[in-house]
Structure formats: structure tokens, C-alpha cells
Amino acid sequence: MTAVEANFDGLVGPTHHYGGLSYGNVASTASKASVANPRKAALQGLDKMAALAELGLAQGVLPPQERPSVALLRALGFDGDDASVLGRAAAEQPGLLSAASSAACMWTANAATVSPGADTEDGRVHFTPANLVSKLHRAIEAPTTARALQAVFSDSAHFAHHAPLHPCPALGDEGAANHTRLCASHAAAGVEFFVYGTADDSQRTRFPARQTRLASEAVARLHGLPAERCVFAQQHPDAIDAGVFHNDVISVGNGNTLLYHELAFADADRSLAELQAKADFDLHLLEIKADAVPIEDAVSSYLFNSQLVTLPNGTMALVCAQQCRDTPSVWAAIQTLLDGDNPIATVKVFDLNQSMRNGGGPACLRLRVVLDEPQRAAVNPACWINEESLQALRQWVSTHYRDRLHVDDLGDPALLDEVRTALDALTRILALGSIYPFQLP
Numbered sequence: 001m002t003a004v005e006a007n008f009d010g011l012v013g014p015t016h017h018y019g020g021l022s023y024g025n026v027a028s029t030a031s032k033a034s035v036a037n038p039r040k041a042a043l044q045g046l047d048k049m050a051a052l053a054e055l056g057l058a059q060g061v062l063p064p065q066e067r068p069s070v071a072l073l074r075a076l077g078f079d080g081d082d083a084s085v086l087g088r089a090a091a092e093q094p095g096l097l098s099a100a101s102s103a104a105c106m107w108t109a110n111a112a113t114v115s116p117g118a119d120t121e122d123g124r125v126h127f128t129p130a131n132l133v134s135k136l137h138r139a140i141e142a143p144t145t146a147r148a149l150q151a152v153f154s155d156s157a158h159f160a161h162h163a164p165l166h167p168c169p170a171l172g173d174e175g176a177a178n179h180t181r182l183c184a185s186h187a188a189a190g191v192e193f194f195v196y197g198t199a200d201d202s203q204r205t206r207f208p209a210r211q212t213r214l215a216s217e218a219v220a221r222l223h224g225l226p227a228e229r230c231v232f233a234q235q236h237p238d239a240i241d242a243g244v245f246h247n248d249v250i251s252v253g254n255g256n257t258l259l260y261h262e263l264a265f266a267d268a269d270r271s272l273a274e275l276q277a278k279a280d281f282d283l284h285l286l287e288i289k290a291d292a293v294p295i296e297d298a299v300s301s302y303l304f305n306s307q308l309v310t311l312p313n314g315t316m317a318l319v320c321a322q323q324c325r326d327t328p329s330v331w332a333a334i335q336t337l338l339d340g341d342n343p344i345a346t347v348k349v350f351d352l353n354q355s356m357r358n359g360g361g362p363a364c365l366r367l368r369v370v371l372d373e374p375q376r377a378a379v380n381p382a383c384w385i386n387e388e389s390l391q392a393l394r395q396w397v398s399t400h401y402r403d404r405l406h407v408d409d410l411g412d413p414a415l416l417d418e419v420r421t422a423l424d425a426l427t428r429i430l431a432l433g434s435i436y437p438f439q440l441p
């Protein structure tokens with residue numbers, strides 16, 4: 001049986017803005033209250049999806065969530081009709097309104113942890129939506145994410161959906177951003193590599209460590225992964241304090257290759273030896289030294305948030321943000337990789353600046369789902385990216401999105417109407433049925 005790795009990118013929602021909501025994510029803090037361009041953000045994301053589909057990769061799309069979340073604001077005591085809720089929140093608690101309006105679900109690497117059928121006990125693809133408890137604006141994503149994933153991967157013969165872990169700091173779970181899978185080929189059983197920031201909810205870093213070991217272990221158990229094919233490694237605390245809030249900001253794996261920074265892991269030698277021991281294939285462990293790329297350059301360029309993808313010809317491409325080309329140490333490191341004895345043969349550069357300014361690079365924007373042929377055939381067909389869906393989605397964005405959005409605009413009741421009109425149309429384009437709160441009875 002053959003299998004492909006599909007990338008499901010998050011479609012950037014119409015309320016994309018810079019709220020400064022993610023303490024510990026240096027780009028988010030630096031961009032606070034600057035003017036965003038939601039239309040450009042969504043089109044930049046679609047351009048990346050189009051290019052990966054063009055390379056011959058299986059590319060899907062996941063829908064954005066309904067924002068502002070009037071339900072969150074009501075639950076926090078703002079009442080009256082929708083316009084009054086927004087107006088009061090804007091006047092009294094603009095930070096809460098920003099959290100309720102965040103388009104952060106675009107970063108689908110945080111939507112869920114996904115284990116391919118080749119790795120799981122029952123042969124099904126297992127999904128656990130991330131609870132994202134570390135940040136209010138992200139924690140509210142989980143219930144709708146769960147519904148969206150079930151709408152896209154609905155056939156229970158092929159797909160198993162778990163509930164998000166109980167939402168509490170001890171079980172902080174940020175999904176696939178802290179998880180990668182190494183394998184000889186996508187169809188073969190792999191080794192699942194879980195990276196956590198802290199063992200439980202004790203905090204030993206200046207910036208928050210968002211993922212706990214307890215959570216990663218629970219996900220591995222739920223997915224029915226054999227212990228002899230799982231590795232749990234701790235993130236280096238200095239990396240977290242340099243702005244590495246998710247492990248995918250400092251390492252990326254694909255197939256038999258793991259690309260990582262010297263400062264990625266707390267006990268790198270032990271963790272990587274365990275990884276090599278549990279893999280029944282030769283691993284390419286590609287370490288980038290801090291002398292070559294200082295951690296600050298790694299964080300500002302998002303080198304390790306590049307997507308590492310296997311092309312149909314069997315070589316790998318590094319799909320990076322243009323900040324990598326603009327950072328001399330990083331661009332030099334990429335040239336060294338391309339010249340080296342490893343599977344990475346090409347680099348593709350993308351302008352994802354709208355997302356990057358909130359700390360979201362190429363790999364943040366995608367959720368990887370490995371699918372064998374029957375599983376691939378069972379995916380909601382309207383969620384695949386092809387010429388037709390791209391045209392419909394680009395047209396949809398151009399019709400419904402603003403080209404300028406600032407935190408001060410979020411209380412505008414017209415924005416809520418625009419969003420609902422847009423999302424209603426989107427559920428038809430992506431054949432999702434009713435998944436949004438405003439569509440539910």
C-alpha cells in the first residue's frame with residue numbers, strides 16, 4: 001500500500017489582526033496594534049497552497065472559525081444584542097475583544113496531533129484536537145476544530161477522533177507543532193517524536209512552556225502508539241526563553257530527516273540516540289550549530305518552521321519564508337544544506353509576511369495528515385486544493401475580505417455581518433454542512 005503526506009493548511013480568516021496576544025511569541029508582541037491586511041494574508045496562504053499542489057503534493061484546506069466569538073464575550077458577561085456585546089467589549093475590554101476576534105486558527109499545526117494508520121494499533125488515522133489552554137484566544141478554538149476535522153475526515157472506518165485533553169495547565173497540548181514523525185517511507189510504521197516544554201505544569205522558563213509531557217504521553221496512549229516507537233524529548237528552556245514557544249520553531253522532521261538547531265532539545269544527545277535506536281532505518285540528523293545560525297536569527301527567520309516535504313521525485317524541498325533569504329546566516333546555512341549529503345535538494349521561498357508578523361511561518365500554517373489510498377479517497381473531496389477550488393477560494397476572499405484591519409475596528413458590528421456572510425458561503429464551497437455556531441440551531 002502506498003501513502004501520501006497531505007498538508008491541510010488553515011485558510012486565514014477575515015478578522016486577521018495583530019492583537020499582541022501571545023506572550024512568549026516575539027513576533028506577536030512586536031506587531032501588537034499594527035494594521036493587518038486580512039485579504040493579503042489569505043491570498044498569501046492560498047499562494048503557498050497553490051504552489052505545493054503544483055509541485056505534485058496532496059494539498060488540502062481547513063476552514064477558519066467564526067470570529068469575533070460573540071459566544072465567548074457573552075460567557076464573560078457582555079450582554080444585549082450582538083452589536084451591544086461588541087460595543088461594550090470594545091469600550092471596556094478591548095483585549096478580550098481582540099482575543100475573541102483572533103484568526104489564530106489559521107495555524108493548523110496547532111489544530112491537532114495526527115497519527116497515521118501505519119503507526120496506530122487499529123490502523124486508522126487518529127486525531128486529537130489540541131486544547132491550546134495556554135492562551136485564551138487559542139483555547140476557544142478546540143470545539144470548532146473538533147467539528148471541522150470530523151467534517152473533513154468523517155468516515156469512522158478510516159478516521160478516529162478523540163476529544164481534546166481536559167483543558168487545564170497540567171495537560172497543555174498544542175498539537176502537531178510539538179510532534180513530528182520520522183519514517184523510512186510514509187506508508188511504513190514510523191517513530192513518533194513528541195517534544196514538550198515542561199514535564200507537568202511547573203514553570204521554569206521566563207516565557208510560558210505551552211506543552212506538557214503529561215499531555216504528549218496521553219495523546220500517544222489515545223492514539224494506540226506502541227511505546228517502542230515513541231520518543232518524548234524536552235525542549236531546551238533557553239530556546240523557549242528566546243521565543244521558541246513551539247518546537248516547530250526550532251526543528252522540523254520529514255521522512256528519514258530531522259533538521260534541528262543545536263539549542264532545540266534539553267538533552268539532545270540522549271533524545272536523538274533514543275530516536276535513532278527506535279528507528280529501523282538510517283536517520284539524517286541535520287544539526288545547525290548556534291555558531292552558524294544564532295538562535296535569534298533562527299527565531300526571526302523561522303528557518304526551522306520551514307516545511308520539509310518529499311517531492312514526487314523522492315528528493316526533499318525546504319519550503320521557507322522569505323525572511324530566511326533575508327537573513328544572511330540562515331541563507332548561508334540553507335546553501336550548505338543544499339550542497340550537503342542529505343535528501344534536501346531544493347528550496348522554495350514564500351512571502352507569508354502577514355502570518356509571520358504574528359509568529360506563524362510555513363509549517364505553522366499546515367497540518368500534516370498521512371493517508372493511504374482508501375483513506376485519501378474518504379476525505380471530503382471539496383477540501384482538496386486544485387485549480388477549481390483555488391479559483392473559488394481566491395474569488396471568495398476577494399469578495400468578502402477587508403484589506404485593512406486594526407484592533408480598533410473589531411467592535412464594528414458590520415464586521416461580524418461580513419464574517420458570517422463569508423463563512424456561510426465558505427461552508428458551501430467546502431461542503432462542510434453547518435459547523436459554525438451561528439449556523440447551529
Ligand code: SUG
Nearest residue numbers: 019020021022028107109177246364
Ligand atoms: O499561538 N500567534 C500564534 C502563532 C502560532 C504558530 N504556530 C506554530 N508554531 N505551529 C501563537 O502564538 C498571535 C495572535 C496575535 O497576537 O494577534 C498568535 O496567536
